[in-house]
Every structure is written in structure tokens, then in C-alpha cells.
Amino acid sequence: MARMTSRPLLNRRLAEFGTTIFAEMSALAARTGSINLGQGFPDTDGPEEVREAAVRALRDGRGNQYPPGPGVPELRTAIAAHQQRRYGLAYDPDTEVLVTAGATEAIAASLLALLEPGDEVIAFEPYYDSYAAGIALAGGRRVPVTLRPHTAPDGTAAFRLDLDELRAAVTDRTRLLLINTPHNPTGTVLTRGELAAIAELAVERDLLVVTDEVYEHLVFDDAEHLPLATFPGMRERTVSIGSSGKTFSFTGWKVGWVTGSPELVAAVRSAKQFLTYVSAGPFQYAVAEALSLPDSYFDGFRADMLARRDLLAAGLAEAGFGVFRPVGTYFVTTDIRPLGEKDGFAFCRALPERAGVVAIPNAVFYDHREEGAPFVRFAFCKQPSVLEEAARRLKTLGG
Structure with a gap:
């Protein structure tokens, strides 16, 4: 059998990109049975x-x-x-x-x-x-x-x-x-x-x-x-x-x-x-x-997500996170330093075992990784019961 070339297989333009953090953390959620508040997808279908x-x-x-x-x-x-x-x-x-x-x-x-x-x-x-x-x-x-x-x-x-x-x-x-x-x-x-x-x-x-x-x-x-x-x-x-x-x-x-x-x-x-x-x-x-649905759909969708934002943001604050309350999207960015943490990667990789919840370290979204090191993102596009359970689990971090 011919030997594989010794040259790198992935071209230089993509050398810094491997498996996305979303795939890594979703796999971690599945493996540990954790609540996945990492990847931004709803857990219910639309209209x-x-x-x-x-x-x-x-x-x-x-x-x-x-x-x-x-x-x-x-x-x-x-x-x-x-x-x-x-x-x-x-x-x-x-x-x-x-x-x-x-x-x-x-x-x-x-x-x-x-x-x-x-x-x-x-x-x-x-x-x-x-x-x-x-x-x-x-x-x-x-x-x-x-x-x-x-x-x-x-x-x-x-x-x-x-x-x-x-x-x-x-x-x-x-x-x-x-x-x-x-x-x-x-x-x-x-x-x-x-x-x-x-x-x-x-x-x-x-x-x-x-x-x-x-x-x-x-x-x-x-x-x-x-x-x-x-x-x-x-x-x-x-x-x-x-x-x-x-x-x-x-x-x-x-x-x-x-x-x-x-x-x-x-x-x-x-x-x-x-x-x-x-x-x-x-x-x-x-x-x-x-796209032709009446304005009442869009208004109701926004109001529903607003309630979920407030539910998760309150739970995160009660668990001890510093919370940046978003005015758009369905993600909440948090600061982990009030919890005595400073490395978002290490925090997110340990979080499923510590609390049964998955989040995303914001540092993956930075060229200047040190700028994003203490920040962690949670998705609130989940059912209220799921968000309530996630908040309950996260409260154990301060114990």
C-alpha cells in the first residue's frame, strides 16, 4: 500500500479551524446527559x-x-x-x-x-x-x-x-x-x-x-x-x-x-x-x-423569547454569574469571575460534570482570546421548564 503523503492534508487557509466548539460541546451534552444551552437551536418546532x-x-x-x-x-x-x-x-x-x-x-x-x-x-x-x-x-x-x-x-x-x-x-x-x-x-x-x-x-x-x-x-x-x-x-x-x-x-x-x-x-x-x-x-x-404571517406572530414570538430571556437571566444572576442582559438574539453572555473562575474553556468543559449544563466559552469567538476568557454564553431558546431546571442545577455552583 502506498504511503500517505507527509504533507499536511488541510490547506493553510483552514489550518486553524478544526471541529467547531458547537460540535464539541453538543457531544459533551449527549455524553453526560446535560441540558444543552450551548448551541443556538430551539427544542420545539415553529408554527x-x-x-x-x-x-x-x-x-x-x-x-x-x-x-x-x-x-x-x-x-x-x-x-x-x-x-x-x-x-x-x-x-x-x-x-x-x-x-x-x-x-x-x-x-x-x-x-x-x-x-x-x-x-x-x-x-x-x-x-x-x-x-x-x-x-x-x-x-x-x-x-x-x-x-x-x-x-x-x-x-x-x-x-x-x-x-x-x-x-x-x-x-x-x-x-x-x-x-x-x-x-x-x-x-x-x-x-x-x-x-x-x-x-x-x-x-x-x-x-x-x-x-x-x-x-x-x-x-x-x-x-x-x-x-x-x-x-x-x-x-x-x-x-x-x-x-x-x-x-x-x-x-x-x-x-x-x-x-x-x-x-x-x-x-x-x-x-x-x-x-x-x-x-x-x-x-x-x-x-x-x-414570511406572510401577520404581525401578531412576530410580536408573540418576540414576547415569548423575552420571557425566556428574563427567566434564564434571573436564574444565572441567582447562581452568581455576572449577567449581560441582551437586547437582541437568544443568547445571554455571562461573566464567570464572580464565581471565582477566569478560564471560560476550562469552566465550560467542567460544567456538565459539575452542574449538568452545557454552555459555550466566548473566547472561541475572539482573535484576542484573552479578551473573551472570562465570558460564557448560554442559549435561552428552550422550553421554560428546561430553563428552570438549568437554573436550578446552576445554583449548585455557589455551594
Whole structure:
């Protein structure tokens, strides 16, 4: 038998990426029988009428074969109508909307399409781990700008953007800003003033922008989601990314989308067609119906998640964590230092045995690992009874 080559099998661009922390921690949850508050997926299905729409499409033979490359017309029309109704953004379903295999593919395809090797991409850390991999695949260079914890005059703690630091990070090699709001994992929602400053910087320096807005319908308290594409000069330079998984609780369907100018969408489609080409045929018809649900669905969904946020945040605070109460997404970031801990990796790997709960160390979302070392993320997109039991178990940490 021929000997395997002694050269590394994984190419240099991906050398730093192995098994994701989500796979590692989910396997740990299964092995220990722990409550999994690590990976962000609901433990119940979304609306019954949406699930039945998928069944109906399957039975009617719609989407069982390859759907159109850009996505089925019904879904592209529904996406355009959603953007118009919610934000006043008018997009042509035929030239300015592209359906993708979830937001992760949309991000990867956008980066592959828009970057040349050596281009710099600014992303806010902590950032979703696929950002770093997507930039690496495209041959780009990531430049992190760190969101740091601040305490407001009313005593609430949150992670905020330093606009001066963002401006200083832009160089002649910067090609693209990769923006995530509402922000995973911190739960921060960028304000109107912050978004206006980002828009002015992008126009001034002639930068492209990719915005990950998958948590657009999960915004709480007094925060509001404002798409960057609505700001002056931004529609023609912004690729906006949305997804059905987080909004309708069918994460396994992997139906996402891109909206933007015809030129930007055509560029992203050129890369996307050689990744999955098409996907999720019958589910596309179901998501088209989901996007047409009345406002009462979205309001009820947000209110339900708000109650779950408050339930878990209170339990975490009672267990002794420092809690950053999120105003977006379905994750709570916590500080483990009040528990006498400082290493999030070690804490999360020991937590299943100590308390029967799984969480994610935020340090995996940082280039500057030391910045995220004491922070740990919990997901609250679970049934209230599950969150109550998790909170009960976590109380033992202080004993």
C-alpha cells in the first residue's frame, strides 16, 4: 500500500479551524446527559401552519427536484415584500434577491465573491465562528474590532462598539465591513447613531458591507433593528443577509437569503452556485408562507423569547454569574469571575460534570482570546421548564 503523503492534508487557509466548539460541546451534552444551552437551536418546532406548508409542498411535488438557482419565485417575492413592509426597502425579486442554504452559506458566498486574496475585512469580535473561516477561505485577512463591556449609568452592563477604534482599523487594504446586528454572542443591537457612523465611514472610504441580520425579529426592550441598507449611500454597497431558521424555529431547514443591488447579488450568486447550487426546495415554499404571517406572530414570538430571556437571566444572576442582559438574539453572555473562575474553556468543559449544563466559552469567538476568557454564553431558546431546571442545577455552583 502506498504511503500517505507527509504533507499536511488541510490547506493553510483552514489550518486553524478544526471541529467547531458547537460540535464539541453538543457531544459533551449527549455524553453526560446535560441540558444543552450551548448551541443556538430551539427544542420545539415553529408554527404548525408553516410545517404543514412544507408537507403540502412535498406532497404536491413542489421543490422535490432542483428549484431555480436564485430560489423559487414565491419565496423571492415574499422576501422582497418582507423587506418593503418592515423597513421600506424595495428590492426586485428577480434581480435583487437570492435564496441560500442558510445564512452561513450566504456569508461564505458573499466573502468568496467580493474579496480578493489579501483584502482586509473588519469584523466585530466576538464574532460567529463562520466569519473567520469564510474570510480565510476567500484568502482575506480579518481585522477584529473588539466590542467591550460597559456599565451604563442605570447599572446595566452591555458590550459596546468604539467608533474611534473602528475608524482607526480601516486602511488602504480594507475592502469590506462584516457587521452583525443584533449581535451574536453579546446580544448587543447597534444604535441608530452607531449605524449612521458606520454608514458614513463606508461611504467615505468606499467600502463594501455585508450585514448579518438573522436575529432581526429578536429585539427586546427599547432597542430596534435598523438595517444598514436603509442609511444614506448604503443600499448600493450593502449585502443584507437574513434567515428563516431563527425567526420561525426551523433551523434544520437551512433557508437563508441575500438582498442587495443587482450587481452585488449577481456576484454572490456566482459563488453560491458552485457551493450548493440549490437547496431546501419544498421548504422554500413553506418559508414564503411563513414570511406572510401577520404581525401578531412576530410580536408573540418576540414576547415569548423575552420571557425566556428574563427567566434564564434571573436564574444565572441567582447562581452568581455576572449577567449581560441582551437586547437582541437568544443568547445571554455571562461573566464567570464572580464565581471565582477566569478560564471560560476550562469552566465550560467542567460544567456538565459539575452542574449538568452545557454552555459555550466566548473566547472561541475572539482573535484576542484573552479578551473573551472570562465570558460564557448560554442559549435561552428552550422550553421554560428546561430553563428552570438549568437554573436550578446552576445554583449548585455557589455551594
